[in-house]
Amino acid sequence: MTAIGASHAGAFKPGLASVRLVGSGLVAFGVFLSGFVINEPAPYEVFMAFLIAGWFILGLRISRTTGLLLAFMLVFMTGGFLSLTQMARIGESPIYLGVSLFLCLSSVFFSAIIEDDWQRLRLIFNAWAAAAVITAMLGIVGYFKLFPGSEIFTLYDRAKGAFQDPNVFGPFLIAPSLYLIHSMLTGKIATFPIKAFSLAVITIGVLLSFSRAAWALFLFSAMMMVLVMFIKERSGAFRLKIIALALGGAIFAVVALVVALQIPQVADLLTSRASLEQDYDSGHLGRFDRHKLGFLAAMSEPLGIGPMVFSTIYPEDEHNIWLKSLTSYGWLGFVAYIGLVWTTIWFGFRYLLRERPWQPYLMIAWITICGHELIGNVIDTDHWRHHFLLFGIVWGCAALEHGYQKRRARAPAAT
Numbered sequence: 001m002t003a004i005g006a007s008h009a010g011a012f013k014p015g016l017a018s019v020r021l022v023g024s025g026l027v028a029f030g031v032f033l034s035g036f037v038i039n040e041p042a043p044y045e046v047f048m049a050f051l052i053a054g055w056f057i058l059g060l061r062i063s064r065t066t067g068l069l070l071a072f073m074l075v076f077m078t079g080g081f082l083s084l085t086q087m088a089r090i091g092e093s094p095i096y097l098g099v100s101l102f103l104c105l106s107s108v109f110f111s112a113i114i115e116d117d118w119q120r121l122r123l124i125f126n127a128w129a130a131a132a133v134i135t136a137m138l139g140i141v142g143y144f145k146l147f148p149g150s151e152i153f154t155l156y157d158r159a160k161g162a163f164q165d166p167n168v169f170g171p172f173l174i175a176p177s178l179y180l181i182h183s184m185l186t187g188k189i190a191t192f193p194i195k196a197f198s199l200a201v202i203t204i205g206v207l208l209s210f211s212r213a214a215w216a217l218f219l220f221s222a223m224m225m226v227l228v229m230f231i232k233e234r235s236g237a238f239r240l241k242i243i244a245l246a247l248g249g250a251i252f253a254v255v256a257l258v259v260a261l262q263i264p265q266v267a268d269l270l271t272s273r274a275s276l277e278q279d280y281d282s283g284h285l286g287r288f289d290r291h292k293l294g295f296l297a298a299m300s301e302p303l304g305i306g307p308m309v310f311s312t313i314y315p316e317d318e319h320n321i322w323l324k325s326l327t328s329y330g331w332l333g334f335v336a337y338i339g340l341v342w343t344t345i346w347f348g349f350r351y352l353l354r355e356r357p358w359q360p361y362l363m364i365a366w367i368t369i370c371g372h373e374l375i376g377n378v379i380d381t382d383h384w385r386h387h388f389l390l391f392g393i394v395w396g397c398a399a400l401e402h403g404y405q406k407r408r409a410r411a412p413a414a415t
Helices: 014-033 042-055 064-086 092-117 121-142 166-172 174-186 189-208 210-233 236-261 264-275 286-299 321-350 359-375 386-412
Strands: none
Touching: 014 092, 042 092, 064 092, 064 189, 064 286, 064 321, 064 386, 092 386, 121 166, 121 174, 121 189, 121 359, 121 386, 166 174, 166 189, 166 210, 166 386, 174 189, 174 210, 174 236, 174 359, 189 210, 189 236, 210 236, 210 321, 210 359, 210 386, 321 386, 359 386
8 A cells, every 4th residue: 555656766765855855845835825825926926936847847747647637727728818819908917817827837736746746745735724724813813903913914804814805715724624624533632632723713714704605615515524524434433423523513613603793893794794695796787697797798709808808897807717717718718627627526526435545635625626616606716826726636636546546457466
């Protein structure tokens, strides 16, 4: 089992092994920086651009599976660049597409380095969890104005941590929360308190983001996590542990909600945001009306209308990732994105319950990305850094599985 997905190059070369270790550490640091995006370009973009370029120059291997991911991304981006031909004024659209291209390549990069060494997944998720706890703390501190100037971590009386938007801040916290839940169930009892505290901080951060999408994503992901683990684990004792933790989490959520409702500021905004439909959702040119009008208009624009053009025609942006794909990347980009999403979901579903060292990470990423595609119906996710990281994780795990199957076919006796 130890040979599955393990790196072979450098196994007996201390110098190369040291370089790989440093490289893995830099990847973890890059993921950590993804939790701090107050201004753009953020440190994440600058750091990861150099890291990705350096790694590819040094000869990062692209397998057939990761190559398919690269193909999806390139077709998607081709649609985006073709959409520029439909614009009367280019403006900042090339910059927008430049960011899209960088994020697409980041997915390919993460997939390739995970396939190269599955143990990097642990570093990635540890770094993501650390960033989530810190940025959630900043959001909490900012929401309650615990020190002068801390309101920089809020927007419209909603916690946003070290992000520009609460609607990105909240979803960023979901995968780390699942990682902590899984670690609490399978890890050492000595580390349980610190993980429970970290999960509590993240949960409060999600609550104070007052993002309906984040709330729904958190609930969906947690329930899916419990369901998948319950199906996978055959041990009665472990299943009892899952049920106990789920009940404990539910009780904590109820208690936290009751306490939050005692704070007038929180109660008022919570009551307002809890409504499934806000004023800006319904009515003429509301969110859902824009969706309908936008999809109808897109049927006559095969090359799209160009990035950031939609908001110059309608009061706001698309707030729908499928519509965004049509308008900003044309029919070609739309088809590529649908192909990417459904292939990602299929890979994850197919390999979800197989006993592999990387299975927990695949499970967490797959559940989270399924939730992201659902909330994509009411929000734009095309420039969410962690969304592209999730694509890379699922595809990297799929590539690991494909490599494992090939080795098994060559040497059946060895497995």
